[in-house]
Amino acid sequence: MKKIFFILTAFVCSVQAKNFVSFEANEDASNWRGQFETSSERAYEGDKSLKWQWLAGDLIKVDTDVNYLPQQENTVNKALSTFSCWIYNEQAINDSLRFSFLKAGKEHCYFEFNLNFTGWRTCWVSFERDMQAKPVKGMDQIILRAPQKLESGTLFIDHFIASSQVDPRHQIPDRQVPFVNKAVVVNANKHWMALDYFASQKKHQYQLSSEDKIAAQKVESRFQVIHQKKFTLSDSAFNKIKKQFEYYTSGRGKTVLLNGHGAVYNGVKTKKFLDDQIDVKRYTAFMLQLARAYDSASGDRKSKLADMFIKTYQNIHKYGWAYGSGLGTIHHLGYALRNYYPSLVLMKAELKKAGLLEQAYKDMYWFSGFGKVYEPFETAGFANIDILNTTSMGMLATALMADGNEAQNIKAFQFWLNRGLNVAPGLKAPLKADGSLYHHRNHYPAYGKDALRGISPVIYLLSGGSLRLAEENHRAVNKCLYMMRNYCNLREWPLSVSGRHPLGNGGLDPQTYYWMAKSGSPGGKKEVDPKMAATFLRLVKNDRKFASQSLELMAKGIEAESAPEGNWSMNYASFGIHRRGDWMFSVKGFSRYLWGAEIYKGANHYGRYLSNGHYQIMNLSERLNMAGWNWNYLPGTTSVVIPYEELRANVLQVDEFSGYEELLISDETFAGSLSFENNGMYSMKLHSHPKYGKDLRAFKSYFMFDDMVICLGDGISSIDDKNPTVTTLFQHQGQRDLNTDSNVFDDGKGNLWKVVEGELKQSSGKQLSPNQKTDVLEDGTFTKAWIDHGKAPKDASYEYAFKIQDKDKKFPYEVLQKDSEVHGVLAHETEAFAISTIPQTINSSFITSVSSPCMFMAKKEGEILNLTICDPDLHLYEGRDESQYESGLQKEVSIYSRKWGANESVANELRIKLNKSYKLKINSSKLRIVNGSELIISCQHAENIDLQLIEL
Numbered sequence: 001m002k003k004i005f006f007i008l009t010a011f012v013c014s015v016q017a018k019n020f021v022s023f024e025a026n027e028d029a030s031n032w033r034g035q036f037e038t039s040s041e042r043a044y045e046g047d048k049s050l051k052w053q054w055l056a057g058d059l060i061k062v063d064t065d066v067n068y069l070p071q072q073e074n075t076v077n078k079a080l081s082t083f084s085c086w087i088y089n090e091q092a093i094n095d096s097l098r099f100s101f102l103k104a105g106k107e108h109c110y111f112e113f114n115l116n117f118t119g120w121r122t123c124w125v126s127f128e129r130d131m132q133a134k135p136v137k138g139m140d141q142i143i144l145r146a147p148q149k150l151e152s153g154t155l156f157i158d159h160f161i162a163s164s165q166v167d168p169r170h171q172i173p174d175r176q177v178p179f180v181n182k183a184v185v186v187n188a189n190k191h192w193m194a195l196d197y198f199a200s201q202k203k204h205q206y207q208l209s210s211e212d213k214i215a216a217q218k219v220e221s222r223f224q225v226i227h228q229k230k231f232t233l234s235d236s237a238f239n240k241i242k243k244q245f246e247y248y249t250s251g252r253g254k255t256v257l258l259n260g261h262g263a264v265y266n267g268v269k270t271k272k273f274l275d276d277q278i279d280v281k282r283y284t285a286f287m288l289q290l291a292r293a294y295d296s297a298s299g300d301r302k303s304k305l306a307d308m309f310i311k312t313y314q315n316i317h318k319y320g321w322a323y324g325s326g327l328g329t330i331h332h333l334g335y336a337l338r339n340y341y342p343s344l345v346l347m348k349a350e351l352k353k354a355g356l357l358e359q360a361y362k363d364m365y366w367f368s369g370f371g372k373v374y375e376p377f378e379t380a381g382f383a384n385i386d387i388l389n390t391t392s393m394g395m396l397a398t399a400l401m402a403d404g405n406e407a408q409n410i411k412a413f414q415f416w417l418n419r420g421l422n423v424a425p426g427l428k429a430p431l432k433a434d435g436s437l438y439h440h441r442n443h444y445p446a447y448g449k450d451a452l453r454g455i456s457p458v459i460y461l462l463s464g465g466s467l468r469l470a471e472e473n474h475r476a477v478n479k480c481l482y483m484m485r486n487y488c489n490l491r492e493w494p495l496s497v498s499g500r501h502p503l504g505n506g507g508l509d510p511q512t513y514y515w516m517a518k519s520g521s522p523g524g525k526k527e528v529d530p531k532m533a534a535t536f537l538r539l540v541k542n543d544r545k546f547a548s549q550s551l552e553l554m555a556k557g558i559e560a561e562s563a564p565e566g567n568w569s570m571n572y573a574s575f576g577i578h579r580r581g582d583w584m585f586s587v588k589g590f591s592r593y594l595w596g597a598e599i600y601k602g603a604n605h606y607g608r609y610l611s612n613g614h615y616q617i618m619n620l621s622e623r624l625n626m627a628g629w630n631w632n633y634l635p636g637t638t639s640v641v642i643p644y645e646e647l648r649a650n651v652l653q654v655d656e657f658s659g660y661e662e663l664l665i666s667d668e669t670f671a672g673s674l675s676f677e678n679n680g681m682y683s684m685k686l687h688s689h690p691k692y693g694k695d696l697r698a699f700k701s702y703f704m705f706d707d708m709v710i711c712l713g714d715g716i717s718s719i720d721d722k723n724p725t726v727t728t729l730f731q732h733q734g735q736r737d738l739n740t741d742s743n744v745f746d747d748g749k750g751n752l753w754k755v756v757e758g759e760l761k762q763s764s765g766k767q768l769s770p771n772q773k774t775d776v777l778e779d780g781t782f783t784k785a786w787i788d789h790g791k792a793p794k795d796a797s798y799e800y801a802f803k804i805q806d807k808d809k810k811f812p813y814e815v816l817q818k819d820s821e822v823h824g825v826l827a828h829e830t831e832a833f834a835i836s837t838i839p840q841t842i843n844s845s846f847i848t849s850v851s852s853p854c855m856f857m858a859k860k861e862g863e864i865l866n867l868t869i870c871d872p873d874l875h876l877y878e879g880r881d882e883s884q885y886e887s888g889l890q891k892e893v894s895i896y897s898r899k900w901g902a903n904e905s906v907a908n909e910l911r912i913k914l915n916k917s918y919k920l921k922i923n924s925s926k927l928r929i930v931n932g933s934e935l936i937i938s939c940q941h942a943e944n945i946d947l948q949l950i951e952l
Contacts, residue, residue: 032050034061066163067163095115098112248283334389361402410462427895431476435486460519609631613698632647640696674832694718833847846867869939871910
């Protein structure tokens with residue numbers, strides 16, 4: 001064996017890059033000592049790696065500045081100094097390679113890298129969290145000790161990085177380094193990162209009926225049909241596939257990488273390396289293309305394509321895409337690996353013929369995290385939106401690869417899916433009883449849409465037999481889809497629920513409604529769900545993309561539904577929806593449970609006010625263009641108008657539960673909506689988070705009656721004496737002259753406005769504003785109107801109303817009460833009250849007192865009092881969360897760190913004193929009347945409670 005001693009030379013210009021060794025040239029292994037050689041036999045990247053033909057106990061010594069930095073000294077973020085390298089092992093052995101880290105000849109920390117594999121593997125091992133003993137600054141030597149149980153062997157080493165700063169959430173434990181990042185099994189990214197934990201779950205055996213076995217065969221047959229896409233395999237198409245195959249599999253060092261792997265090269269990466277590698281998303285898309293080409297081919301080409309597929313699979317397996325391998329990180333794996341699973345199922349017979357079926361099944365089992373179906377509910381909880389979106393189909397595909405045990409695995413998958421799609425408590429994902437779809441601990445349609453798009457074809461595949469989704473879970477999924485159809489007009493949802501993507505174009509996916517229509521009615525009595533089918537047909541009307549699917553459903557006698565009309569309350573989203581004709585009005589707030597805006601580095605930098613009572617009137621013919629949009633003037637919001645450099649969020653990583661993100665919550669519990677006889681209301685107590693020091697407060701209410709919305713505001717205050725506090729009426733695209741000489745005026749969009757209280761101001765023309773993502777200034781033309789409360793207002797107020805698509809200047813409403821505690825109006829013979837604190841008086845004809853803040857709408861019809869009541873407080877915890885406070889002020893915390901986020905809503909007993917004696921028309925476990933005039937209601941989940949009282 002050749003003994004080589006390398007002398008230190010510079011490798012790349014970065015100061016940290018001297019820790020990065022790729023062995024392409026002798027000088028790359030600077031200050032390495034031991035018996036090894038650079039070799040072109042194997043390479044993770046480029047042409048060479050370090051070949052170590054070891055004898056038992058051999059050592060390699062690397063004299064280098066490790067550049068370890070304790071986490072508390074890393075002031076930029078919460079990153080951990082992390083060691084990484086790639087190892088190729090020719091023979092799996094039950095032993096390990098030991099890495100030791102020394103200073104002045106003394107070992108300070110170490111770890112063992114298991115060699116129970118063949119092919120390439122890597123590790124990302126953090127010094128102070130994952131290694132044995134205690135690291136110290138100034139460590140100057142790394143020692144690699146060969147296995148000791150065997151006499152000799154061969155290893156190849158590449159991409160050796162002594163230390164790099166890595167997000168503490170991203171290192172994954174696997175079969176080589178199972179001790180890494182142990183907290184992954186309880187952290188928010190468990191669904192991506194706990195593959196070793198999932199694979200270790202003890203399997204359950206389910207009792208199978210003959211119906212189950214028949215249903216499993218139906219699932220497999222349907223799976224093949226929806227993933228096979230036959231096409232004409234021309235000579236040019238075949239040659240193109242062959243050329244791509246050669247590119248992907250013949251070049252040494254054409255590593256198959258996940259995009260997230262760039263994280264470990266932070267500060268030490270060479271752009272060339274990452275750019276030269278093959279993205280696993282593209283690679284697995286080619287695998288599916290190969291499988292479909294095989295299905296479309298015949299004769300000699302069919303056998304050639306089978307051979308290409310087998311070699312393509314073996315190649316990705318070699319690069320660490322194999323059972324037991326974590327590849328350093330698997331963060332957000334599901335997005336990249338969608339095509340991997342169906343490609344292997346389509347080639348199941350060929351894999352079996354090649355003796356690779358069991359290996360492929362194990363690989364799929366590992367990467368899909370299929371073992372999660374066996375995890376106890378106490379630790380597993382509910383389904384994760386990311387997994388529903390990206391991996392649920394992969395999990396079902398994995399079940400179909402279990403040769404001879406397909407039905408057993410599908411049964412286990414069915415059990416997991418039913419458990420996961422139950423309505424979840426608190427802020428846990430994914431489904432809420434009111435139709436909210438949860439991710440990032442809030443209603444998040446952008447992720448929810450993708451989850452439903454991912455799971456709906458899976459539900460279809462399982463439908464029509466004994467392995468179908470349980471009826472109650474099917475109904476819960478449908479409820480979320482119906483609510484999404486209600487808050488989208490036609491397909492687009494409002495800016496206020498767009499999360500960190502306030503682009504004005506987020507919307508539902510009609511394809512989901514097609515799959516749910518094909519999945520049949522909940523319970524399986526109807527083969528096609530007529531309501532879901534009618535919704536689909538309305539959503540895709542005149543869209544040629546969906547022509548064949550539309551014809552399929554129309555052939556069954558189903559017609560497109562009319563646009564939905566009514567009012568809907570979604571209090572797990574702090575959101576209200578009101579619709580008539582072809583327009584939709586929505587309004588949103590936030591509370592101490594629900595964050596107001598999601599802001600990341602590179603996303604939604606100026607969206608601080610998105611839930612300050614932001615409303616939006618959406619017409620089918622309009623789409624927002626955000627260029628030039630003034631982020632200080634969001635319609636409906638009360639805000640402090642500040643320079644953009646101050647409005648831009650200061651995004652921090654506040655703890656290890658989160659990344660760089662801002663999800664600020666309030667300290668107020670009163671925020672929610674109520675629906676009554678197709679009309680409704682929304683009300684909130686606004687209090688800004690102290691992070692930005694404005695102490696903005698307001699009590700805001702919105703009352704919705706047919707085409708009229710009444711807006712009341714009181715208790716408006718701010719401590720900002722440099723910038724004005726405003727309440728925005730509207731900000732419309734385009735330039736127009738507003739005639740506001742009268743207090744009733746047209747906005748030029750077909751809406752009529754009436755300002756009763758407040759100093760009205762307006763502007764129209766070109767605006768400059770920064771792009772929410774890039775901060776680059778953009779221009780656009782807008783017309784806006786607002787009420788100016790002045791600088792540092794104290795107890796300011798407003799009253800205005802508007803009619804949507806109506807020119808009638810009559811505004812038929814009466815304000816019954818308006819102060820800092822109670823807002824009440826009378827319209828359409830209906831009383832509507834928002835009671836934000838327990839008041840001394842309530843100017844209602846029906847209710848004289850309440851025991852806690854609430855909202856109600858009431859209408860008398862003869863002897864019957866129709867009443868809907870809501871306590872908008874979700875009651876996830878009582879009292880004050882002291883861990884959020886520092887020196888008496890609320891501080892920024894990660895919403896993921898809030899233990900109360902998993903709490904079930906606690907029932908609150910609301911006592912209401914009625915003005916007369918009544919009895920309940922229909923008895924309910926939630927309601928009772930004491931002495932004829934005291935109504936006692938059990939309020940939970942901020943649910944709207946409808947009741948009828950008969951006057952005695």
